[in-house]
Amino acid sequence: MQLVVARIGRAHGIKGEVTVEVRTDEPELRLAPGAVLATDPAATGPLTIETGRVHSGRLLLRFEGVKDRTAAEALRNTLLIAEIDPDELPEEEDEYYDHQLMDLDVVTVDGIEVGRITEISHLPSQDLFIVERPDGSEVMIPFVEAIVTEIDLEEQRAVITPPPGLIDDNAEIASARDAEAEG
Numbered sequence: 048m049q050l051v052v053a054r055i056g057r058a059h060g061i062k063g064e065v066t067v068e069v070r071t072d073e074p075e076l077r078l079a080p081g082a083v084l085a086t087d088p089a090a091t092g093p094l095t096i097e098t099g100r101v102h103s104g105r106l107l108l109r110f111e112g113v114k115d116r117t118a119a120e121a122l123r124n125t126l127l128i129a130e131i132d133p134d135e136l137p138e139e140e141d142e143y144y145d146h147q148l149m150d151l152d153v154v155t156v157d158g159i160e161v162g163r164i165t166e167i168s169h170l171p172s173q174d175l176f177i178v179e180r181p182d183g184s185e186v187m188i189p190f191v192e193a194i195v196t197e198i199d200l201e202e203q204r205a206v207i208t209p210p211p212g213l214i215d216d217n218a219e220i221a222s223a224r225d226a227e228a229e230g
Contacts, residue, residue, distance in 0.1 A: 048146060049085065052077040053127040058119035059107050064098075065119045067106045067127075070169060072142055074106065077129045087126040094127065143198060152204040153178050153188065156196065161214055162186065164205065176205070186214050 052074070056066035071077045080099055086092030095111040113119055131144075145167045153161040153176065166177035167190070174190040188194060188207060197206040209215075 048131055049128045050077075050131050050144060050146075051087075051126050052084070052129045053106075055108075055122045055125045055127065056105075057123055058116045059102070061116045062109070063113040063115055063119045064107045064109045065113075065122055067108050069106055071129075078106065078108065078127075082129070085128040085130065087128060091122060091125050094122075094125075141198075143200075147200060148176070148198070148205070150203070151198070151200075154204055154206055155214075156206055156208050161188075161207065161209075188213065 050071070052069070052071040054068040054070065056068055058064070059066055067078070069078070078096060078099055080096050082096045084092065084094050084096070086094060094113075096108055097111045098109045100107050110122070113122065148164055148167055151164045153164060155161060160181065162178040162180040162185075164176045165179045165185075168175040168177060168187070176188040176190055176195070178186050178188055180186060188209070194209060194213070195205055195207050199206070
């Protein structure tokens with residue numbers, strides 16, 4: 048099974064290094080020197096990591112055969128894809144690979160069906176479940192502990208406790224202006 052582990056950013060310096068947007072919780076395992084990664088687009092790969100280092104909080108990689116800035120810049124926006132065993136699980140107990148979460152049924156703690164996870168969006172601040180509702184509409188659910196209270200892979204479901212307004216139109220709007228208008 049394939050897992051997107053990073054996206055190549057811009058070239059760094061003149062010796063073929065590139066910045067990398069890490070998309071895995073295990074970069075030391077997936078992005079280590081010697082790792083051979085498939086790419087999207089496929090024509091740019093496979094790429095073998097020659098060296099890796101952290102500079103100013105960003106991961107920099109150099110690939111075998113990429114020796115100058117021009118070659119490094121040609122790789123920009125390429126996705127790096129690792130081949131993993133589908134039965135492999137993340138090291139931490141409360142971590143999941145995207146493929147484990149796809150197609151899970153989403154239900155509230157009261158047992159009300161919300162829909163099915165069709166996509167997982169990885170944002171800088173948090174991950175989002177894109178859930179297709181039975182009527183075909185979509186709702187975005189933040190994948191945070193306060194909202195997603197349980198992931199049950201055996202039952203193929205995610206249990207949520209949504210705040211008002213997340214999956215319905217019953218949002219409570221409270222502001223100081225409303226209190227002043229009533230007073």
